[in-house]
Amino acid sequence: IHNSGTVVFNGATAISGSGTSSFCNVTISGALTAPAGTLTVAGNWNGSAGTFSNNTGTVILDGTAAQGVTTGGAWDEATTNNNWKNNWCTLVVSNSSAGGVSFADGFAASNFICTVPNATLYFQWQDYVTNVFEITASGGLNIQGSAGLEIKLRRYGGSESNQWEIYPSSADHVWTVDYVDVSNSVNSADQHINPANYIDSGNNVNWFTPTVVTVEWLAAIGRSNSVTVRWKTASEVNNAGYNVYRSLSPTGE
Secondary structure (H helix, E strand, O other): OOOOOEEEEOOEEEOOOOOEEEEOEEEEOOEEEOOOOEEEEOOOEEOOOOEEEOOOOEEEEOOOOOEEEEOOOEOOOOOOOOOEOEEEEEEEEOOOOOOOEEEOOOEEEEEEEEOOOOOEEEEEOOOOOOOEEEEOOOOOEEEEOEOOEOEEEEEEOOOOOOOEEEEEOOOOOOOEEEOEEEOOEEEOOOOOOOOOOEEEOOOOEOOOOOOEEEEEEEEEEEOOOOEEEEEEEEEEEOOOOOOOOOOOOOOOO
16 A cells, blocks of 8 residues: 555665555656566656666556656667666556646657556657657557547647657557547657547647548539539549539538
C-alpha cells in the first residue's frame, strides 16, 4: 500500500521479486533496478536525477488523476537516441483520467501500451534531441481506443507549429494503433503509422496515408432519360474507387 507518499531512491537500489510492487510517487536520484515482475505507479515519476534499469519488467502508470513523468531524457544532448537515462522494457498506461499522463522528456521503451479508451497522453514537444519517444521492439507500439472514445495524443508544451516526435521501430512496420486522435506530431519511422480509425486534429507528419485525386476534367451529358458522366484523373494516391450518386434536386438532397 503506497499511502499516497513519495519514495526516493537515492542510492543503488534493486527491487527484488517477480510479483507486483506498488508506489504512488517515485523519485530516482540514484540508480534503480526494477523488479522482473510489475511495478505500478499511481502518481508522478521523476527519474531526471538518476538512472532506471528495467530488468525486463513492466511499469504501469495506473493513476486516477493527472500523472507526470520526467525522465531526464538522454545523458548527453549531443547524442542521438540510445543513451536514455530511463529505459523501459514495457511501459503501460492505464490512466483514463481527464488529466491524463504527461511525459515531460523523451524516453526509450521496448513496448509502449495504452488500450484504455478515452485516455489522454501528452508528449513533450521536440525542442531537443532528448525529447524523442522511441519504441524499439518490433510490434512494440500498441495504442488502441474505441469508437467515440479515441485515445488523444497531444503535445506537451510548445506552441503553434511545434511538434512532438515519435519513433516506432521500423524493423517490420508492425504497429497496433487504432481509434486515436492525434495532433502536433511527427512520426520519424520510414512509413506512415496509418491507423484504420483516427481523428487528424492537425499539424501531423507521416502519421496518415493521404488519399489524393487530381481531376483533369469532368463532364456530364444529359440524355432523354439518363446522364452520362465521364472524367479523367491526372494522378491518384490510395484511391479505392468512386461512388456516383444521382438526385432530382440541384443540391443533391
